Amino acid sequence: MTKNISVDTTKEAKKTPDKAQPWKELGLKQEEYDRIKVILGRRPTSAELAMYSVMWSEHCSYKSSKIYLRQFGEKVTPEMRKNLMVGMGENAGVVDIGEGWAVTFKVESHNHPSYIEPFQGAATGVGGIVRDILTMGARPIAVMDQLRFGAVDHPDTARVVNGVVSGISFYGNCLGLPNIGGETVFDKVYQGNPLVNALSVGALRHEDLKLAKATNPGDLVILFGARTGADGIGGVSVLASETFDSEGPSRRPAVQVGDPFAEKVLIECSLELYAAQVVAGIQDLGGAGLSCATSELASNGNAGMKVQLKNVLLRDESLTPEEILMSESQERMMAIVPKKDLKAFTDIVNKHEVEFSVMGEVIKEPRLYIMWGDEEIVNVPPRTVAHDGPVYERPVAYPSWIDSLKANSASTLPRETSEEALKSQINQVVSSPNQASKSWITDQYDHYVGGNTALAMPDDSGMVRVSEETGLGVAIATDANGKYCQLDPYTGTQLALAESYRNVAASGASPMAVTNCLNFGSPENPEVMWQFKEATAGLADGCLELGIPVTGGNVSFYNQTGDVAIYPTPVVGVLGVIDDVARRIPSGWQDEGNNIYLLGITRDELDGSAWAETIHDHLGGKPPVVDLKQEKALAELMHGANLQGLIASAHDLSEGGLVQAIIESSLRFGVGARIWLNEILERDNVDLTAALFSESQARMLISVGREDDVKFVGLCEARGIPVLRIGVTDSTKELIIQDVAGWTIEELAREHEGTIPELFG
Amino acid sequence: MPKIIVEVMPKADLLDPAGKAVANSLQRQGHSAITNVRIGKRIELHYEEAPTPKQIEDAKEIAAYFLSNGVIEDVVSVSVEEL
Numbered sequence: 001m002t003k004n005i006s007v008d009t010t011k012e013a014k015k016t017p018d019k020a021q022p023w024k025e026l027g028l029k030q031e032e033y034d035r036i037k038v039i040l041g042r043r044p045t046s047a048e049l050a051m052y053s054v055m056w057s058e059h060c061s062y063k064s065s066k067i068y069l070r071q072f073g074e075k076v077t078p079e080m081r082k083n084l085m086v087g088m089g090e091n092a093g094v095v096d097i098g099e100g101w102a103v104t105f106k107v108e109s110h111n112h113p114s115y116i117e118p119f120q121g122a123a124t125g126v127g128g129i130v131r132d133i134l135t136m137g138a139r140p141i142a143v144m145d146q147l148r149f150g151a152v153d154h155p156d157t158a159r160v161v162n163g164v165v166s167g168i169s170f171y172g173n174c175l176g177l178p179n180i181g182g183e184t185v186f187d188k189v190y191q192g193n194p195l196v197n198a199l200s201v202g203a204l205r206h207e208d209l210k211l212a213k214a215t216n217p218g219d220l221v222i223l224f225g226a227r228t229g230a231d232g233i234g235g236v237s238v239l240a241s242e243t244f245d246s247e248g249p250s251r252r253p254a255v256q257v258g259d260p261f262a263e264k265v266l267i268e269c270s271l272e273l274y275a276a277q278v279v280a281g282i283q284d285l286g287g288a289g290l291s292c293a294t295s296e297l298a299s300n301g302n303a304g305m306k307v308q309l310k311n312v313l314l315r316d317e318s319l320t321p322e323e324i325l326m327s328e329s330q331e332r333m334m335a336i337v338p339k340k341d342l343k344a345f346t347d348i349v350n351k352h353e354v355e356f357s358v359m360g361e362v363i364k365e366p367r368l369y370i371m372w373g374d375e376e377i378v379n380v381p382p383r384t385v386a387h388d389g390p391v392y393e394r395p396v397a398y399p400s401w402i403d404s405l406k407a408n409s410a411s412t413l414p415r416e417t418s419e420e421a422l423k424s425q426i427n428q429v430v431s432s433p434n435q436a437s438k439s440w441i442t443d444q445y446d447h448y449v450g451g452n453t454a455l456a457m458p459d460d461s462g463m464v465r466v467s468e469e470t471g472l473g474v475a476i477a478t479d480a481n482g483k484y485c486q487l488d489p490y491t492g493t494q495l496a497l498a499e500s501y502r503n504v505a506a507s508g509a510s511p512m513a514v515t516n517c518l519n520f521g522s523p524e525n526p527e528v529m530w531q532f533k534e535a536t537a538g539l540a541d542g543c544l545e546l547g548i549p550v551t552g553g554n555v556s557f558y559n560q561t562g563d564v565a566i567y568p569t570p571v572v573g574v575l576g577v578i579d580d581v582a583r584r585i586p587s588g589w590q591d592e593g594n595n596i597y598l599l600g601i602t603r604d605e606l607d608g609s610a611w612a613e614t615i616h617d618h619l620g621g622k623p624p625v626v627d628l629k630q631e632k633a634l635a636e637l638m639h640g641a642n643l644q645g646l647i648a649s650a651h652d653l654s655e656g657g658l659v660q661a662i663i664e665s666s667l668r669f670g671v672g673a674r675i676w677l678n679e680i681l682e683r684d685n686v687d688l689t690a691a692l693f694s695e696s697q698a699r700m701l702i703s704v705g706r707e708d709d710v711k712f713v714g715l716c717e718a719r720g721i722p723v724l725r726i727g728v729t730d731s732t733k734e735l736i737i738q739d740v741a742g743w744t745i746e747e748l749a750r751e752h753e754g755t756i757p758e759l760f761g
Numbered sequence: 762m763p764k765i766i767v768e769v770m771p772k773a774d775l776l777d778p779a780g781k782a783v784a785n786s787l788q789r790q791g792h793s794a795i796t797n798v799r800i801g802k803r804i805e806l807h808y809e810e811a812p813t814p815k816q817i818e819d820a821k822e823i824a825a826y827f828l829s830n831g832v833i834e835d836v837v838s839v840s841v842e843e844l
Contacts (some may be wrong), residue, residue, distance in 0.1 A: 116832055117830070117832040117833060120833060226776070229774060229775070229776055230774035230775075231774070231775060231776060253772055253774050253775055253832075253833070255775070255832055255833060256775075256776075257771070257775045257776040257777075257778065257833060258776075258778075259776060259778035259781070261778070261782070262778070262781075315776065316773075316774065329776065330776070353785075
């Protein structure tokens with residue numbers, strides 16, 4: 001079986017400086033290849049070329065986005081940094097939530113693999129983000145996902161939806177991690193390029209924090225977990241074809257297959273290693289595999305490493321050194337272990353029946369040496385691979401089409417006034433695929449495994465308990481509105497931030513930190529780059545105004561079909577803290593006789609709305625106005641009112657407007673109500689269509705027990721939050737909006753919950 | 762009844778978690794001679810009469826585009842079984 005693999009050594013590279021190399025096929029530019037030669041003072045070996053090409057790719061190096069991401073670290077105040085234990089640049093940000101606890105959270109994209117192979121692509125997306133969280137020293141406690149699919153009536157959509165949803169549920173459920181929320185949107189712009197973003201959150205004690213660095217010379221470099229196989233190395237086949245002498249090019253798979261049970265064992269094994277304090281540094285293996293882990297650990301620790309590649313345990317002995325360096329086999333970790341702790345390390349991994357191999361050791365000299373038997377195949381400064389890659393200031397151009405899109409406002413679209421027509425429009429909106437209940441999807445995930453879930457879909461945010469003693473917990477919400485961002489990426493991204501922030505506040509938690517996953521088209525298109533520039537500025541400015549820091553994130557470029565880019569889709573996640581999850585605020589009405597209040601002002605803002613899309617198939621105009629000051633005031637009000645126990649339920653207003661929030665609040669626990677809109681019409685000077693469907697910001701729908709009315713309204717007035725009583729819950733099992741429409745709860749549930757199962761069930 | 766038997770295996774290069782789990786379990790039971798296990802699937806297509814060459818060709822096509830997932834699996838054989 002073993003075959004003689006001919007390797008390209010550093011010695012060979014010096015001898016044959018002019019040998020033609022497939023740098024172009026590996027995605028490098030001429031200048032980049034030349035720069036590698038300058039760094040090394042010779043041509044790279046094929047193994048070095050493989051490492052540089054993958055580490056300098058857009059995905060790993062952030063070369064087009066770096067200059068814009070810097071502002072997340074710059075537009076911050078000392079106050080914002082106060083609770084930040086680890087900021088951007090590590091595997092995930094870490095936030096101090098008090099009582100000695102910290103949490104770490106991050107979103108990452110797995111878009112392209114999930115289009116090729118939806119089930120495994122989505123499953124390994126979950127696996128990858130969970131390992132990122134684990135790498136920080138935390139126990140993963142929950143996951144969420146943000147999905148964008150093509151048009152519901154396109155024949156390929158069901159393949160992607162079913163594969164992705166089963167992949168997420170399979171991997172997460174096997175790991176025993178609750179899936180506490182997320183979002184699903186359908187739009188034809190995502191047809192050939194669905195978005196599959198996965199978020200994970202983990203909890204740790206302050207002293208358990210781990211970092212991905214190799215600092216102490218003499219420490220051992222250990223690879224543990226699954227064996228290395230030919231997963232996800234399709235791209236480096238060009239190198240393999242060079243080095244496989246007789247058999248010609250080998251076609252390696254571009255996808256990876258995940259094994260959640262192996263990951264579960266890896267999690268428990270790693271946590272036990274941390275607890276035993278035998279790990280000085282740790283890194284997971286994800287994109288770019290060993291190339292990334294070795295160079296990042298060494299670079300982060302300002303040290304070097306000498307490793308023997310033949311010590312890697314393989315699933316397939318025919319792998320070439322380049323393929324071993326590139327392999328994206330799942331469920332692997334790399335640990336830096338002091339020599340004196342090897343025995344303890346070995347005992348723990350053996351107990352878990354996890355395989356490991358010592359690959360080499362950390363050295364003082366900041367250089368990465370990789371050996372293949374007696375031959376040296378890599379000899380590079382690790383920083384040049386991991387951190388000092390190319391940085392581009394790509395051209396930006398104001399999109400030629402955007403002014404005409406903005407001029408085409410929805411305000412001129414025809415509006416209905418009769419009761420019958422309005423009811424029909426409401427039914428169409430709340431049963432449209434994007435506004436309909438997504439419970440067919442979320443019911444395939446386990447929300448409650450682990451017993452710490454306080455809130456999950458369809459509530460505004462997901463909430464999990466961190467401390468079982470005190471009830472301390474965190475709430476997370478994510479949002480991205482591609483339509484708003486297409487109209488105005490700066491405002492659209494702030495709207496995503498505002499909505500996630502409001503969602504967290506509505507659940508009773510105090511917003512504290514931000515993560516993001518920025519999904520865009522090709523950075524080589526100046527109009528896309530302009531959208532990216534606007535979006536990142538919007539997010540950084542917004543976070544500064546709200547006083548919550550960006551802790552980390554992920555950029556996914558090249559999301560397009562042919563030349564047509566997706567809508568800019570910057571997913572913004574906000575994490576909040578709540579002292580005791582027992583004080584969480586549910587999103588649905590609970591008891592009869594509670595008063596229903598609308599907080600905030602309604603404007604005639606229908607551009608980019610669900611109403612414009614569903615009723616008129618229209619997208620144009622300007623997205624709703626952002627008012628972060630008001631959002632902040634609203635969040636503070638919620639916190640104060642909740643401490644006094646005044647709020648029975650709260651639901652934020654977003655896509656679909658007031659009527660969507662009313663219907664969701666009613667259906668959550670099947671409680672009816674009588675609603676009147678005439679005071680909104682009078683006070684805000686809007687018509688019925690705007691009152692029902694406008695997507696004005698900084699609004700919430702609150703229900704309050706009758707005995708707390710005076711207190712609650714007083715609190716709102718004291719804080720300058722516009723408040724209007726618009727209804728009262730009752731025991732009729734009917735929802736009546738006076739002068740507009742009425743339904744039985746049963747009829748409403750059919751409208752709202754029937755759509756998605758009918759399409760995909 | 763005449764049948765066409767389609768055999769599908771996970772691609773040799775990719776991880777086969779089920780095979781790995783069974784292999785580990787067999788090792789634990791002491792079957793040390795078994796070094797690896799891979800698990801695929803067998804699909805039977807039933808016919809009234811012995812399938813024609815055209816039907817066999819059709820079956821090969823069905824196997825490739827419908828019975829297997831070409832991204833992660835290979836059709837390793839399509840054969841006729843007559844009883």
